[in-house]
Each structure stands twice: as C-alpha cells, then as structure tokens.
Amino acid sequence: MSICRSLFAATLAGVLALAASPASSQTLRYANQGELKSLDPYTLNETTTHAHLGHVYEGLVERGKDLKIIPALAESWETPEPTRWRFHLRKNVKFHNGDPFTADDVVFSAQRVLAKGSDLLTRIPADAKVVKIDDYTVDFILSSPNPILISQWDTWYIMDKKWAEANNAVAPTPVAATTPSYASLHANGTGPFMIESHQPGVKTVFKANPNWWNKPEHNLKEIVFTPIASDATRVAALLSGEVDVIEPVPLQDIQRVNSSPNAAVLTGPELRTIFLGMDQSRDELLYSSVKGKNPFKDVRVREAFYKAIDIDLIKNRVMRGLSTPSALMVAPELYPLSKDFTRPKFDPNAAKKLLADAGYPDGFEVTMDCPNDRYVNDAAICQAVVGMLARVGVKVNLLAQPKAQYFAKVLKAGGFKTSFYLLGWTPGTMDSHNVLHDILGCREDPKDPNRGQANLGGYCNKDLDALTDKILVEADTAKRDLLIKQAFDISIKDYAYIPLHQQSLAWGVSKKVKLTQRADNQVLLYWATKQGE
C-alpha cells in the first residue's frame, strides 16, 4: 500500500515538475499564404522564400531588427581600396552536416550565385573577382566602386562547397531542366534551424540547430510551416489556435482577430511603395479617347491627376487606416532625408483648371490597368482612383486582372501595353538607387539595357540618369544622400509618378507568442518566443 502510494506520489511529483518546468523548447506553427517552393536559396529572388531559408542558411552579413547591416558569417570587413572589399570570416562555424565553414565556401557560393539558373545575379557584379586570401579571409575585387555592394548580401546565403559537390548540386536548377536538383529538396546551411522534413507546397518542419555558433534568442524546438492559401481558412486556423503565427491577415479580418481572446494583429508600415504610373513615351495612348496625341506627355495633365487623388480618403476608407501616405517613390525607412518631402495637397479644383489649361476642359477617357491579387486591396484602390478622377472629368475604364495576366500585359515582355496603371515596388537593395535606376531611369539606354526595366510608363529625364550614375559610385553617405535628393526633386517637378502609400504589414500572432516585426515583411521566427502550453 505504502509502496503504491509513494509510487503515485513520485509520479505525481514528476508530472507536476514537467508541467511547471520553464517553457524552454516549444513547437511554433506558422502559416503563410504562399508556399515554400524550393529549398535552393538561389532559384527565386523573393522575400518570403528568403525569410524561410534565412532560418537555415546565413549570409556573410545579416540585417538586424531595424534593418541595419550587421556581421554574420563575416566577423568584420573593410575596404582598403574603393574597389577592394576584404571580409574576415567567423571561425569555428559548422554547417549542419558538420562540415567546417571556410573561405572556399564563400568563393564557391559566389560562383554558384552567378551560375546559369540563378535568380540572384544582382547580388555580385558579374565581373567581380572573388579571391581567397587564407582560410578565413576573402577579397572581392570590383571593376568600379560600389558603396552598396553588400546591401543585398543578407539574402545571399552561403552554401557548403563540399556538400554541393558531393550531391551534384554545384549549380542551381535551370528553369528548363529535366531532372530535379538535390538542393531543391535538401538544405545544409549554418543557420539556427535545420530542415527536418520538406514536402513542397504541403509542410516543412524546421528543427532548432543545437550547434549554432550564435546564442539563440528563441525558445523553440521546432517550427512547423504550412501554407494556407485561403484567407478565411488561415484566419480560422489562427483563431482556433491550430497555428500560432499567420501572414498576412486580410484587412477586413483585423478587427475580428483583435477582438478574439487568443490572438492579435501586429501591424506596421511595409517598405513597398504603391504608386500610379502613366504612359509618357507613346505619341498616342493605346487605350484612350484622345487620338493623335498623348495627354500624359503634358506635365499639367500629370499634375492634375496627382492633385485629383484624395490620399486620406484612400487611407481611411479603402485601407481602413492601415497605410502611410507617401511623397516619395521610396519608403521613409530607406532614405533618411525623406522627411524633407511632402505631398502636394489634394485639390480637385486646381486639377480641373490644369486639365482645362492643357486643353481638356471636359476631361478625356483612359483605361487603367490594375492587379487584383497582388497588393493589399489593390483593386479597391483602383476603384477609388476611378471615382476621384471622375470628379475632375476624367473617365477611367478599369481593367483589374489577376497578377499573372496583369504582369503579362504591362511588363516589357508584353510590350508595356498600358496607358495608366498601379504598381508596387520595394527596392531589392534597400536603397534609393534601385528606384532611381529601375523605375525612374530612361528605357532603352544603349549603355545600360537594364535601366528603366520596371519603368512601365517610359518616363525619361537624362539629368536624373546622370545623377543616378553618380549616386552609384559615391561613397560619402552625406553627399550621396544629397545627390539622391536632387534626383527625386527632378522626378517630383516632372510629376513622373503619383506615389500613393506604403501599405501596412499585418501578421496575426497568438497571444502566447512574442516576435519582432521587420519592415521588409520577412517573418523571422528565430526572434520568437512562445509560452508553454
């Protein structure tokens, strides 16, 4: 009897001890609307993919919670000459399979990221030389100075040379391949988590790496990732406690999530700028009632369009307060002088007058292209714009389509077939130069065929391009910021685009979980802690 009782007591004590033990290792369940398609870190240059793989792989540098560049696999670096960058690598770092991390892996990763099939070719200039100095020192020798060389290196993940060679994965799988690559189903990085299992498009399980070189900030034993494409189901899964974190929460569900007892929505401005563009290159618009000339070539018409947009109404009605109206084509987080810029005031009467001065007292008709499944409430924003322009006499016919059809029509491959459109842009480099080059740069520059590649309206000002080229090589930050200001001033004077707003991030987070939201919308769970069940 007493044995029985003591046994019972001991068991009870054990159970209690288990229950009371600090929440040290938890399982965090995360659902995103998109899938993790490939584990190969070089096949798709896209934020969500980088965020997933950032748990497994690491770059030479990383970005902290405030997006500042901080050391990762490189302990430090210097530029002895403007065209030579020297990186001192971290010692005693091991890949998940136990291979040591050395300079050979950096040289290998540089070759691999520039190989055929890679989607990350912008990470390193094609003519850069990568030289191993010793096992823990690597030099990057450039043909011209590049102050923002490392700005995208937080998502240039270092791979294991030995592992890749042993598994026949020395190059990323080209798109037209006939056999799959080992690296698209397996991963071997240095990061805080390891891939435990991966079913493409179904489920991926990450397990904490006990031998990580850095001190973990999380208290997780594993992360279970499932894509849930349907908005309603994703929200339901969060509310019912089946998942702990979801991204994104649709705007219309934010209030419901916040009023539930077990979850809340974490919001904040995103880096993506949503804007309107106008075809300024054709002599006659493709889709308009105006024949024989292009009204958007007249700066007064562009100014009138700008002033006809009531951005506060869009913010309060369409975006339910969750947007930050912007005066610039780049997010304020990415450009310190952006506070010097303000939006021109909403002024429909001035807009009417400008249109009359330009020779359109009764307005005109134009078709607007708009995606309906790409940005937050994209089609609803376009609807609102249609109504606002109607008030100044411009009749806009809206063509809102799924992104696959929309991009096929408006991008270069489709022949830039648009007269008036809505687009969103996050500079991949986290720097204004990318915006000045890709969005505001002249198309068909014989010296630089990639300039203006996302400039769908064909805005062009050679003075701005000259400034952009100077900005690329200017190493002095203060001087560089002033050059950027000059360039943006030109584009504003020209009414090149109509910037609308930065949309808001909306992550649904269980009340048991604490995590940090970074403005580039990378959901990084290695900063998450979860309370015990």
Add this chain to the structure above:
Amino acid sequence: MLAFTLRRIVQAIAVMFAVGIIAFSMFRFAGDPVNQMVGQDTTIAEREAIRRSLGLDDPVILQFSHYAANAAQFKFGISYQFRLPVTDLLIERMPATLELAICATVFAMVFGILMGVYSALKRDTVLAKLFQAVSLVGISLPTFLIGILLIYLFAVTLGWLPSFGRGEVVKLGWWTTGLLTLSGLKALIMPSITLGLFQMTLIMRLVRAEMLEVLRTDYIRFARARGLTTRAIHFGHALKNTLIPVITVAGLQFGSVIAFSIITETVFQWPGMGLLFVQAVQNVDIPIMAAYLLMVSLIFVTINLVVDILYTVVDPRLRATVGRAA
C-alpha cells in the same frame, strides 16, 4: 466484343488528344509564366532567355506537339515553380485526393440512400420534409460557402475539428493515409461532407423518386397480395430495384467528385492534386496544368469505358446489338 472495346479505346485516345489541344490553346490566356518564376530584379534579357529555353515563343501547335511527343513516353516535364518532376508531385498528392473522394462518395451514398428511403416511405412526416429542405440547401449553396460555414462552426467556435490539412498521415509504401490516425480521421470529416453534400442530395432525390416509382409497380402490389411483410417488400424488393440507377449515377459522378475537389481542397488546404492545380493556375505552371487536365480526362474516359463495357456484360440485349453492329 473485342472490336467494340478497341473502338472505344481509340475514341478515348481521341478525346484525350482533343483535351490536350484545347488546354494548350487556353494556356496563352493564363498569363506569362516567366514573371511568376523570377524575382522583380531579374533583368529583361534573363527573362527572355528563360522564355526561349522553355520554348514559350514557339507557336501553340509546335508547343503542343512537343508536349504530346513527351507525354506519349510518359515524360511530363518539370514544374516551373517547384523545379520537381510533375509526375512525382502528382503521385505525392494523389492519395490525399483519392482518399477524400472515396470518403465523400461513401458519405454521399450512405446518407443519400438512408434519407431517400425514409422520405419515400414516410412522405408526410416532419423529418422527411426536413430532409427535403436539407437537400435544397445542399444543391443550392456553393461548396466554398459550406466549407467556410463548417470551419467557423466546428473549428473556430466549437474547436472540435481541425480547420485545415490532413492531420497526421501514415506512410504505406508510396501511399499516405490519414485513415489510421485519430487526427487524420478528424481532418477528413469536414472536407468529406463539403465535397459529398452535393452528391448526397442528388442520390437522396434519386432514391426517393425511384422508390416512389417502384412502390407503384405491379410486382410490389402482387408481393403485398402474397402477404409478404412490409419490411421484406420495402427492402428486399423495392430498394434492390431502386439501387441499379443509383449505383450507375454514383459511379459516373466519382469522376466529377475528383475533378471538383479543387474547391474543397482550396478551402481546407487539403494537400491534394486539386490544390496543386489551383496554385499552378495562379502561377501559370503549365507542366502541372497540362498533366492534371490530361489525368482528369483520363479518369473520365476510363470510367465511361468501364461503364460501357459493364453494361454489355450485364445486359444481354445490348451485347446482341453490339455484336450485330460489329
């Protein structure tokens, strides 16, 4: 008989060929796959190189003949988004869809027949009228709405059933099954009801109408005259004769259950072939779309072929005409 079967098979191949041609001429309207395969910084020159290497600039008829030549050797290519062989992806997703389709059909048959028989025999009871109302709901409400309503009731409010996924699955060779674990069984309930509801109401209405028809026939009257028990008449004679058209319809519907599982799978994030297809359409993943459409047409063609052959086996009169015609 052999000639009949052969002729049917040739027809089936022609149907699949036609499906392939129609599918390929539609893909052009789905959008540009290359934009979905690369990030925003990828240069125009690279995008064009990708387009060329995939042969997307070729005329439709050339693209199709390439595809048909490969498909004839069972080569279905590599998915644009996953960079994995389409065959592997479809085989991995197939058990989920088939298991769901079978459970939905079983649910539809069992409840459809029970409710149909009851409402035929006890036409004027309250319960029979309730069944009629339920069947109206099942026929008129769209599938995704039923799914979402079920999720909010049983997953969010009551917390009894999972809102998404398959739960724990057990691997049996290449097949994965959710039937052997508790969480797997729980996960099957709501998707099966959502998918099977339409078939259930169809079967229920069919059983009710057939049963009423049969109960009026002479042999039932004679059976009554012979003094058989009501029970034996209803279930031994009437129901048996009712079931022949029901089984035919249910068999033919199985193809549509698989094909229409697309919506149910999307609502419940059920990792089957339908979900794979929907995501392929969004990303213009032509190899997956083409293979899926071919597979669905193969299922339909096969079911029809089997039904045709079974008819001749079952019904000697058909066999005679087929024999003469051949």
